[in-house]
Amino acid sequence: MRRTATRPTKAEAQAWAVAEEAAILSGARGEYPRRTLAEAVERYRREVTDSKTASTSRADNLRFDAWLRDFPELANKVLHEITADDLANWRDARLKQVSGSSVLREAQQYRPVWTIAVKQWKWAPKSPWQEIRLPAKAHARRRTGGWTEIRRMLRSAGASPRVAPSTPQQQAAWAMLVALHTAMRSGEILRMSRSTVDLKRKVYELPKHKTEALIGARRVPLTSRAVRLLRVLEAQAQREGRDAYFTISDASRDVLYRKLRDRTMIEGLRFHDLRATALTMLSKRVDVMTLARISGHVDINELFNTYYRETAEDIAARL
Template identity: 50%
Template sequence: MFDNVGYRPGRKPQNATQEAIFAFHVALRTGMRSGEVLQLGARTLDVGRRVAVVEHKTQRYTGKPRRVPLLSPAVRLLKPFAVQERIFTIDDADRDALFRKVRDRLMLKHLDFHDSRATALTHMSRKVPVQVLSRISGHKDIRILVNRYYRESAEDIAKRFA
Protein backbone atom coordinates (compact mmCIF):
# COMPACT_ATOMS: atom_id res chain seq x y z
CA MET A 1 0.00 0.00 0.00
CA PHE A 2 2.88 2.37 0.78
CA ASP A 3 4.29 2.08 -2.72
CA ASN A 4 0.91 2.73 -4.28
CA VAL A 5 0.60 6.11 -2.56
CA GLY A 6 4.30 7.02 -2.73
CA TYR A 7 4.86 6.88 1.02
CA ARG A 8 8.23 5.97 2.49
CA PRO A 9 8.20 4.60 6.07
CA GLY A 10 10.03 6.82 8.56
CA ARG A 11 9.16 9.99 6.68
CA LYS A 12 6.32 12.35 7.39
CA PRO A 13 3.28 11.66 5.17
CA GLN A 14 3.07 14.33 2.46
CA ASN A 15 -0.67 14.25 1.82
CA ALA A 16 -3.95 13.02 3.23
CA THR A 17 -3.87 9.72 1.31
CA GLN A 18 -0.43 8.92 2.71
CA GLU A 19 -1.73 9.78 6.19
CA ALA A 20 -4.61 7.31 5.77
CA ILE A 21 -2.24 4.50 4.78
CA PHE A 22 0.21 5.42 7.55
CA ALA A 23 -2.72 5.28 10.02
CA PHE A 24 -3.50 1.75 8.80
CA HIS A 25 0.13 0.78 9.39
CA VAL A 26 0.04 2.26 12.92
CA ALA A 27 -3.17 0.30 13.63
CA LEU A 28 -1.45 -2.89 12.41
CA ARG A 29 1.35 -2.30 14.93
CA THR A 30 -0.78 -1.20 17.89
CA GLY A 31 -4.19 -2.87 17.60
CA MET A 32 -5.74 0.54 18.16
CA ARG A 33 -9.04 1.69 16.66
CA SER A 34 -8.96 4.23 13.85
CA GLY A 35 -10.27 7.05 16.03
CA GLU A 36 -7.60 6.30 18.63
CA VAL A 37 -4.80 6.25 16.05
CA LEU A 38 -5.88 9.61 14.63
CA GLN A 39 -5.55 11.22 18.11
CA LEU A 40 -1.86 10.39 18.42
CA GLY A 41 0.65 13.16 19.00
CA ALA A 42 2.85 14.75 21.66
CA ARG A 43 0.05 14.88 24.27
CA THR A 44 -0.94 11.24 23.82
CA LEU A 45 2.39 9.50 23.20
CA ASP A 46 5.06 8.67 25.73
CA VAL A 47 7.54 6.63 23.72
CA GLY A 48 9.97 6.56 26.65
CA ARG A 49 7.41 4.70 28.74
CA ARG A 50 6.05 2.98 25.62
CA VAL A 51 2.46 4.07 26.24
CA ALA A 52 -0.24 5.94 24.34
CA VAL A 53 -3.07 7.52 26.34
CA VAL A 54 -6.15 8.05 24.18
CA GLU A 55 -9.80 8.86 24.57
CA HIS A 56 -12.01 5.98 23.51
CA LYS A 57 -15.62 5.17 22.83
CA THR A 58 -16.30 3.56 26.22
CA GLN A 59 -14.66 6.37 28.18
CA ARG A 60 -18.10 7.82 28.90
CA TYR A 61 -18.71 4.71 31.05
CA THR A 62 -15.28 4.33 32.61
CA GLY A 63 -14.41 8.00 33.02
CA LYS A 64 -10.81 7.19 32.11
CA PRO A 65 -8.78 7.38 28.92
CA ARG A 66 -7.34 4.15 27.56
CA ARG A 67 -3.67 3.44 28.21
CA VAL A 68 -2.29 1.43 25.31
CA PRO A 69 1.06 -0.35 25.75
CA LEU A 70 3.25 0.17 22.69
CA LEU A 71 5.26 -2.81 21.55
CA SER A 72 8.69 -2.29 19.93
CA PRO A 73 7.45 -2.17 16.30
CA ALA A 74 4.94 0.53 17.24
CA VAL A 75 7.56 2.56 19.12
CA ARG A 76 9.92 2.43 16.12
CA LEU A 77 7.10 3.52 13.83
CA LEU A 78 5.84 6.38 16.00
CA LYS A 79 9.04 7.70 17.61
CA PRO A 80 10.04 10.03 14.73
CA PHE A 81 6.65 11.75 14.99
CA ALA A 82 6.11 11.72 18.77
CA VAL A 83 7.06 15.40 19.18
CA GLN A 84 4.41 16.61 16.74
CA GLU A 85 1.34 18.08 18.41
CA ARG A 86 -0.79 15.85 16.18
CA ILE A 87 0.61 13.21 13.85
CA PHE A 88 -2.55 13.10 11.74
CA THR A 89 -4.45 16.02 10.24
CA ILE A 90 -7.27 13.93 8.76
CA ASP A 91 -10.47 12.97 10.55
CA ASP A 92 -12.05 9.52 10.64
CA ALA A 93 -14.44 10.19 7.74
CA ASP A 94 -11.58 11.36 5.49
CA ARG A 95 -9.43 8.44 6.58
CA ASP A 96 -12.23 6.04 5.71
CA ALA A 97 -12.83 7.49 2.23
CA LEU A 98 -9.12 7.69 1.38
CA PHE A 99 -8.38 4.19 2.65
CA ARG A 100 -11.27 2.75 0.63
CA LYS A 101 -10.07 4.54 -2.50
CA VAL A 102 -6.57 3.02 -2.21
CA ARG A 103 -7.99 -0.38 -1.25
CA ASP A 104 -10.29 -0.40 -4.29
CA ARG A 105 -7.48 0.73 -6.60
CA LEU A 106 -5.43 -2.23 -5.36
CA MET A 107 -8.44 -4.54 -5.81
CA LEU A 108 -8.47 -5.50 -2.14
CA LYS A 109 -12.26 -5.20 -1.91
CA HIS A 110 -12.60 -7.35 1.21
CA LEU A 111 -10.00 -5.45 3.24
CA ASP A 112 -11.46 -3.16 5.87
CA PHE A 113 -9.48 -0.68 7.99
CA HIS A 114 -10.71 -2.44 11.13
CA ASP A 115 -9.03 -5.65 9.88
CA SER A 116 -5.79 -4.03 11.04
CA ARG A 117 -6.98 -4.34 14.64
CA ALA A 118 -7.89 -8.02 14.26
CA THR A 119 -4.60 -8.75 12.51
CA ALA A 120 -2.56 -6.96 15.17
CA LEU A 121 -4.35 -8.71 18.02
CA THR A 122 -4.02 -12.12 16.37
CA HIS A 123 -0.26 -11.59 15.95
CA MET A 124 0.08 -10.36 19.53
CA SER A 125 -1.89 -13.37 20.82
CA ARG A 126 1.02 -15.59 19.80
CA LYS A 127 3.24 -13.82 22.32
CA VAL A 128 1.03 -12.93 25.28
CA PRO A 129 -1.77 -14.58 27.27
CA VAL A 130 -5.35 -13.51 26.59
CA GLN A 131 -5.48 -11.48 29.83
CA VAL A 132 -2.57 -9.35 28.63
CA LEU A 133 -4.10 -9.12 25.16
CA SER A 134 -7.33 -7.78 26.67
CA ARG A 135 -5.29 -5.04 28.38
CA ILE A 136 -3.67 -4.14 25.06
CA SER A 137 -6.98 -4.12 23.19
CA GLY A 138 -9.04 -2.46 25.90
CA HIS A 139 -11.60 -5.28 26.04
CA LYS A 140 -13.21 -5.83 29.43
CA ASP A 141 -15.09 -8.87 28.11
CA ILE A 142 -12.57 -11.45 26.91
CA ARG A 143 -15.30 -13.27 24.96
CA ILE A 144 -15.63 -10.31 22.57
CA LEU A 145 -11.87 -10.27 22.10
CA VAL A 146 -11.69 -13.99 21.37
CA ASN A 147 -14.80 -14.23 19.20
CA ARG A 148 -14.36 -11.06 17.13
CA TYR A 149 -10.65 -10.32 16.92
CA TYR A 150 -8.74 -13.54 17.47
CA ARG A 151 -8.41 -15.10 14.01
CA GLU A 152 -6.02 -17.98 14.41
CA SER A 153 -7.21 -21.24 12.86
CA ALA A 154 -7.05 -24.67 14.51
CA GLU A 155 -4.24 -25.55 12.08
CA ASP A 156 -2.27 -22.45 13.10
CA ILE A 157 -2.63 -23.34 16.76
CA ALA A 158 -1.58 -26.96 16.12
CA LYS A 159 1.58 -25.77 14.31
CA ARG A 160 2.60 -23.84 17.41
CA PHE A 161 2.71 -27.12 19.35
CA ALA A 162 4.51 -29.14 16.66
Protein backbone atom coordinates in the same frame (compact mmCIF):
# COMPACT_ATOMS: atom_id res chain seq x y z
CA MET B 1 -58.20 14.71 24.68
CA ARG B 2 -59.26 18.33 25.31
CA ARG B 3 -59.58 19.38 28.97
CA THR B 4 -61.31 22.52 30.19
CA ALA B 5 -62.04 24.03 33.60
CA THR B 6 -63.03 27.31 35.20
CA ARG B 7 -61.32 28.94 38.16
CA PRO B 8 -62.22 32.02 40.23
CA THR B 9 -59.12 34.01 39.19
CA LYS B 10 -56.79 34.23 36.22
CA ALA B 11 -53.81 33.20 38.39
CA GLU B 12 -55.61 30.05 39.53
CA ALA B 13 -56.61 29.24 35.95
CA GLN B 14 -53.01 29.59 34.78
CA ALA B 15 -51.78 27.41 37.66
CA TRP B 16 -54.34 24.75 36.73
CA ALA B 17 -53.24 24.84 33.07
CA VAL B 18 -49.59 24.48 34.03
CA ALA B 19 -50.37 21.52 36.33
CA GLU B 20 -52.47 19.83 33.65
CA GLU B 21 -49.77 20.27 31.05
CA ALA B 22 -47.15 18.84 33.43
CA ALA B 23 -49.40 15.86 34.18
CA ILE B 24 -49.87 15.19 30.48
CA LEU B 25 -46.14 15.44 29.78
CA SER B 26 -45.37 13.03 32.63
CA GLY B 27 -47.93 10.53 31.41
CA ALA B 28 -49.88 10.76 34.66
CA ARG B 29 -53.16 11.22 32.75
CA GLY B 30 -52.50 8.31 30.46
CA GLU B 31 -51.89 10.88 27.72
CA TYR B 32 -48.66 11.60 25.90
CA PRO B 33 -47.39 14.64 23.98
CA ARG B 34 -47.80 14.43 20.23
CA ARG B 35 -44.12 14.37 19.45
CA THR B 36 -42.99 12.72 16.24
CA LEU B 37 -40.23 10.18 15.82
CA ALA B 38 -38.16 12.86 14.08
CA GLU B 39 -38.49 15.13 17.13
CA ALA B 40 -37.52 12.24 19.42
CA VAL B 41 -34.44 11.49 17.34
CA GLU B 42 -33.35 15.15 17.38
CA ARG B 43 -33.69 15.31 21.17
CA TYR B 44 -31.84 11.99 21.54
CA ARG B 45 -29.01 13.35 19.38
CA ARG B 46 -28.63 16.40 21.62
CA GLU B 47 -28.79 14.52 24.91
CA VAL B 48 -27.03 11.26 24.07
CA THR B 49 -25.36 11.01 20.66
CA ASP B 50 -23.48 14.32 20.80
CA SER B 51 -21.78 13.29 24.04
CA LYS B 52 -20.11 10.28 22.41
CA THR B 53 -16.68 10.30 20.79
CA ALA B 54 -16.45 12.13 17.46
CA SER B 55 -16.17 9.00 15.29
CA THR B 56 -19.02 7.19 17.09
CA SER B 57 -21.38 10.19 17.06
CA ARG B 58 -20.65 10.75 13.36
CA ALA B 59 -21.54 7.14 12.49
CA ASP B 60 -24.69 7.27 14.63
CA ASN B 61 -25.81 10.57 13.10
CA LEU B 62 -25.32 9.26 9.58
CA ARG B 63 -27.61 6.31 10.38
CA PHE B 64 -30.21 8.59 11.96
CA ASP B 65 -30.10 10.90 8.91
CA ALA B 66 -30.63 7.98 6.54
CA TRP B 67 -33.46 6.56 8.67
CA LEU B 68 -35.44 9.81 8.76
CA ARG B 69 -34.74 10.54 5.09
CA ASP B 70 -35.58 7.09 3.70
CA PHE B 71 -38.64 6.46 5.89
CA PRO B 72 -40.44 9.85 6.03
CA GLU B 73 -43.83 8.35 6.91
CA LEU B 74 -42.35 6.67 9.98
CA ALA B 75 -40.30 9.77 10.86
CA ASN B 76 -43.40 12.00 10.85
CA LYS B 77 -45.56 9.64 12.88
CA VAL B 78 -46.33 10.47 16.52
CA LEU B 79 -43.93 8.46 18.67
CA HIS B 80 -46.48 6.85 21.00
CA GLU B 81 -48.62 5.84 17.99
CA ILE B 82 -45.82 3.86 16.31
CA THR B 83 -46.63 0.16 16.48
CA ALA B 84 -44.69 -3.07 16.17
CA ASP B 85 -46.15 -3.44 12.67
CA ASP B 86 -44.60 -0.10 11.66
CA LEU B 87 -41.17 -1.26 12.84
CA ALA B 88 -41.64 -4.68 11.24
CA ASN B 89 -42.34 -2.95 7.92
CA TRP B 90 -39.11 -0.94 8.34
CA ARG B 91 -37.22 -4.16 9.15
CA ASP B 92 -38.56 -5.98 6.09
CA ALA B 93 -37.80 -3.05 3.79
CA ARG B 94 -34.23 -2.82 5.06
CA LEU B 95 -33.67 -6.58 4.70
CA LYS B 96 -34.30 -6.18 0.97
CA GLN B 97 -31.42 -3.68 0.82
CA VAL B 98 -28.82 -4.75 3.40
CA SER B 99 -27.75 -7.80 5.39
CA GLY B 100 -29.39 -9.00 8.58
CA SER B 101 -26.31 -7.87 10.53
CA SER B 102 -26.76 -4.32 9.28
CA VAL B 103 -30.44 -4.31 10.23
CA LEU B 104 -29.58 -5.63 13.69
CA ARG B 105 -26.88 -2.96 14.14
CA GLU B 106 -29.31 -0.21 13.13
CA ALA B 107 -32.01 -1.55 15.46
CA GLN B 108 -29.57 -1.60 18.35
CA GLN B 109 -28.98 2.11 17.76
CA TYR B 110 -32.66 3.06 17.33
CA ARG B 111 -34.16 1.13 20.27
CA PRO B 112 -32.63 3.35 22.99
CA VAL B 113 -34.60 6.30 21.59
CA TRP B 114 -37.75 4.60 22.88
CA THR B 115 -36.08 3.54 26.12
CA ILE B 116 -35.27 7.10 27.11
CA ALA B 117 -38.55 8.43 25.69
CA VAL B 118 -40.52 6.02 27.90
CA LYS B 119 -38.48 6.24 31.09
CA GLN B 120 -37.36 9.88 31.12
CA TRP B 121 -39.32 12.03 28.69
CA LYS B 122 -42.69 10.27 29.22
CA TRP B 123 -43.44 10.52 25.52
CA ALA B 124 -44.76 6.95 25.18
CA PRO B 125 -46.15 4.20 27.45
CA LYS B 126 -43.90 1.40 26.16
CA SER B 127 -41.47 0.43 23.43
CA PRO B 128 -42.87 -1.46 20.41
CA TRP B 129 -39.43 -2.96 19.78
CA GLN B 130 -40.21 -5.65 22.33
CA GLU B 131 -42.85 -7.11 20.01
CA ILE B 132 -40.85 -7.58 16.82
CA ARG B 133 -38.33 -10.22 15.83
CA LEU B 134 -34.93 -9.03 14.65
CA PRO B 135 -32.35 -10.92 12.58
CA ALA B 136 -29.94 -13.13 14.49
CA LYS B 137 -26.43 -11.90 15.07
CA ALA B 138 -24.11 -13.00 12.27
CA HIS B 139 -20.92 -14.94 12.80
CA ALA B 140 -17.85 -12.83 13.53
CA ARG B 141 -15.63 -11.78 10.62
CA ARG B 142 -12.52 -13.88 10.02
CA ARG B 143 -10.68 -11.57 7.58
CA THR B 144 -7.17 -10.46 8.47
CA GLY B 145 -4.62 -8.42 6.56
CA GLY B 146 -1.55 -10.10 5.09
CA TRP B 147 1.77 -8.31 4.88
CA THR B 148 1.82 -8.84 1.10
CA GLU B 149 -1.40 -6.84 0.87
CA ILE B 150 -0.14 -4.17 3.27
CA ARG B 151 3.10 -3.66 1.31
CA ARG B 152 1.12 -3.39 -1.91
CA MET B 153 -1.03 -0.64 -0.43
CA LEU B 154 2.00 1.19 0.97
CA ARG B 155 3.70 1.14 -2.44
CA SER B 156 0.54 2.42 -4.11
CA ALA B 157 0.34 5.32 -1.63
CA GLY B 158 4.05 6.08 -1.99
CA ALA B 159 4.44 5.58 1.76
CA SER B 160 7.39 4.17 3.71
CA PRO B 161 7.64 3.37 7.45
CA ARG B 162 10.95 5.28 7.49
CA VAL B 163 9.67 8.48 5.83
CA ALA B 164 7.05 10.79 7.36
CA PRO B 165 3.82 11.10 5.35
CA SER B 166 3.52 14.20 3.18
CA THR B 167 0.06 13.71 1.60
CA PRO B 168 -3.38 12.81 2.99
CA GLN B 169 -3.19 9.46 1.15
CA GLN B 170 0.13 8.69 2.82
CA GLN B 171 -1.34 9.65 6.21
CA ALA B 172 -4.12 7.10 5.64
CA ALA B 173 -1.46 4.49 4.83
CA TRP B 174 0.44 5.43 7.98
CA ALA B 175 -2.73 5.10 10.05
CA MET B 176 -2.98 1.58 8.63
CA LEU B 177 0.61 0.86 9.72
CA VAL B 178 0.02 2.20 13.23
CA ALA B 179 -3.14 0.09 13.52
CA LEU B 180 -1.17 -3.04 12.67
CA HIS B 181 1.40 -2.31 15.37
CA THR B 182 -0.90 -1.03 18.14
CA ALA B 183 -4.28 -2.79 17.60
CA MET B 184 -6.05 0.53 18.13
CA ARG B 185 -9.19 1.86 16.50
CA SER B 186 -9.04 4.47 13.76
CA GLY B 187 -10.29 7.36 15.91
CA GLU B 188 -7.83 6.50 18.68
CA ILE B 189 -4.95 6.51 16.21
CA LEU B 190 -5.87 9.84 14.64
CA ARG B 191 -6.01 11.48 18.08
CA MET B 192 -2.41 10.57 18.89
CA SER B 193 -0.25 13.59 19.66
CA ARG B 194 3.00 14.73 21.24
CA SER B 195 1.13 15.54 24.46
CA THR B 196 -0.59 12.15 24.78
CA VAL B 197 2.15 9.76 23.62
CA ASP B 198 5.15 9.19 25.87
CA LEU B 199 7.71 7.40 23.72
CA LYS B 200 10.16 7.00 26.59
CA ARG B 201 7.64 5.16 28.75
CA LYS B 202 6.05 3.57 25.63
CA VAL B 203 2.54 4.57 26.74
CA TYR B 204 -0.34 6.37 25.01
CA GLU B 205 -2.69 8.25 27.35
CA LEU B 206 -6.19 7.92 25.91
CA PRO B 207 -8.85 9.82 27.92
CA LYS B 208 -11.65 9.44 25.33
CA HIS B 209 -12.45 6.02 23.91
CA LYS B 210 -15.29 3.59 23.23
CA THR B 211 -15.34 1.96 26.70
CA GLU B 212 -14.58 5.14 28.64
CA ALA B 213 -17.84 4.92 30.62
CA LEU B 214 -16.85 1.48 31.93
CA ILE B 215 -13.13 1.72 32.56
CA GLY B 216 -12.28 5.43 32.48
CA ALA B 217 -9.12 6.71 30.79
CA ARG B 218 -6.96 4.12 29.04
CA ARG B 219 -3.18 3.90 29.11
CA VAL B 220 -2.23 1.90 26.03
CA PRO B 221 1.15 0.09 26.17
CA LEU B 222 3.12 0.39 22.93
CA THR B 223 5.34 -2.24 21.38
CA SER B 224 8.92 -1.44 20.42
CA ARG B 225 7.95 -1.59 16.74
CA ALA B 226 5.11 0.86 17.34
CA VAL B 227 7.49 3.25 19.12
CA ARG B 228 9.89 3.19 16.16
CA LEU B 229 7.04 4.16 13.84
CA LEU B 230 5.73 6.86 16.14
CA ARG B 231 9.16 8.47 16.48
CA VAL B 232 8.93 9.38 12.79
CA LEU B 233 5.53 11.04 13.36
CA GLU B 234 6.74 12.72 16.56
CA ALA B 235 9.69 14.29 14.76
CA GLN B 236 7.50 15.47 11.91
CA ALA B 237 4.95 17.05 14.27
CA GLN B 238 7.76 18.80 16.14
CA ARG B 239 9.26 20.17 12.90
CA GLU B 240 5.90 21.49 11.76
CA GLY B 241 5.07 23.00 15.15
CA ARG B 242 1.92 20.99 15.83
CA ASP B 243 0.83 18.67 18.60
CA ALA B 244 -1.18 16.16 16.57
CA TYR B 245 0.54 13.33 14.71
CA PHE B 246 -2.14 13.26 12.00
CA THR B 247 -3.96 16.12 10.28
CA ILE B 248 -6.73 14.13 8.55
CA SER B 249 -10.16 13.43 10.05
CA ASP B 250 -11.61 9.98 10.60
CA ALA B 251 -14.07 10.56 7.75
CA SER B 252 -11.24 11.50 5.37
CA ARG B 253 -9.19 8.51 6.50
CA ASP B 254 -12.13 6.23 5.71
CA VAL B 255 -12.49 7.57 2.16
CA LEU B 256 -8.74 7.56 1.49
CA TYR B 257 -8.28 4.04 2.83
CA ARG B 258 -11.14 2.68 0.71
CA LYS B 259 -9.73 4.32 -2.43
CA LEU B 260 -6.29 2.88 -1.70
CA ARG B 261 -7.67 -0.60 -1.03
CA ASP B 262 -9.84 -0.61 -4.16
CA ARG B 263 -7.04 0.77 -6.34
CA THR B 264 -4.80 -2.12 -5.35
CA MET B 265 -7.69 -4.58 -5.92
CA ILE B 266 -7.59 -5.96 -2.39
CA GLU B 267 -10.98 -7.42 -1.60
CA GLY B 268 -12.87 -7.29 1.67
CA LEU B 269 -10.19 -5.82 3.95
CA ARG B 270 -11.84 -3.25 6.20
CA PHE B 271 -9.75 -0.85 8.24
CA HIS B 272 -11.16 -2.33 11.45
CA ASP B 273 -9.89 -5.76 10.33
CA LEU B 274 -6.40 -4.40 10.96
CA ARG B 275 -7.20 -4.21 14.68
CA ALA B 276 -8.12 -7.90 14.65
CA THR B 277 -4.98 -8.66 12.63
CA ALA B 278 -2.79 -6.91 15.19
CA LEU B 279 -4.47 -8.61 18.16
CA THR B 280 -4.12 -12.01 16.52
CA MET B 281 -0.40 -11.42 16.04
CA LEU B 282 0.01 -10.10 19.59
CA SER B 283 -1.82 -13.15 21.00
CA LYS B 284 1.23 -15.24 20.11
CA ARG B 285 3.44 -13.08 22.33
CA VAL B 286 1.34 -12.17 25.41
CA ASP B 287 -1.27 -13.79 27.65
CA VAL B 288 -4.97 -13.05 27.28
CA MET B 289 -5.16 -10.61 30.21
CA THR B 290 -2.29 -8.57 28.80
CA LEU B 291 -3.94 -8.68 25.38
CA ALA B 292 -7.17 -7.34 26.90
CA ARG B 293 -5.24 -4.53 28.57
CA ILE B 294 -3.69 -3.60 25.22
CA SER B 295 -6.99 -3.71 23.34
CA GLY B 296 -9.13 -2.10 26.05
CA HIS B 297 -11.69 -4.91 26.03
CA VAL B 298 -13.77 -5.42 29.16
CA ASP B 299 -15.35 -8.59 27.73
CA ILE B 300 -12.82 -11.36 27.18
CA ASN B 301 -15.39 -13.35 25.19
CA GLU B 302 -15.65 -10.54 22.64
CA LEU B 303 -11.88 -10.40 22.38
CA PHE B 304 -11.70 -14.15 21.77
CA ASN B 305 -14.74 -14.58 19.50
CA THR B 306 -14.42 -11.39 17.43
CA TYR B 307 -10.82 -10.23 17.34
CA TYR B 308 -8.75 -13.39 17.72
CA ARG B 309 -8.67 -14.65 14.12
CA GLU B 310 -5.83 -17.15 13.91
CA THR B 311 -6.69 -19.92 11.45
CA ALA B 312 -6.93 -23.58 12.40
CA GLU B 313 -4.04 -24.27 9.97
CA ASP B 314 -1.79 -21.74 11.74
CA ILE B 315 -2.62 -23.24 15.12
CA ALA B 316 -2.04 -26.78 13.85
CA ALA B 317 1.38 -25.74 12.49
CA ARG B 318 2.46 -24.79 16.01
CA LEU B 319 1.25 -28.01 17.67
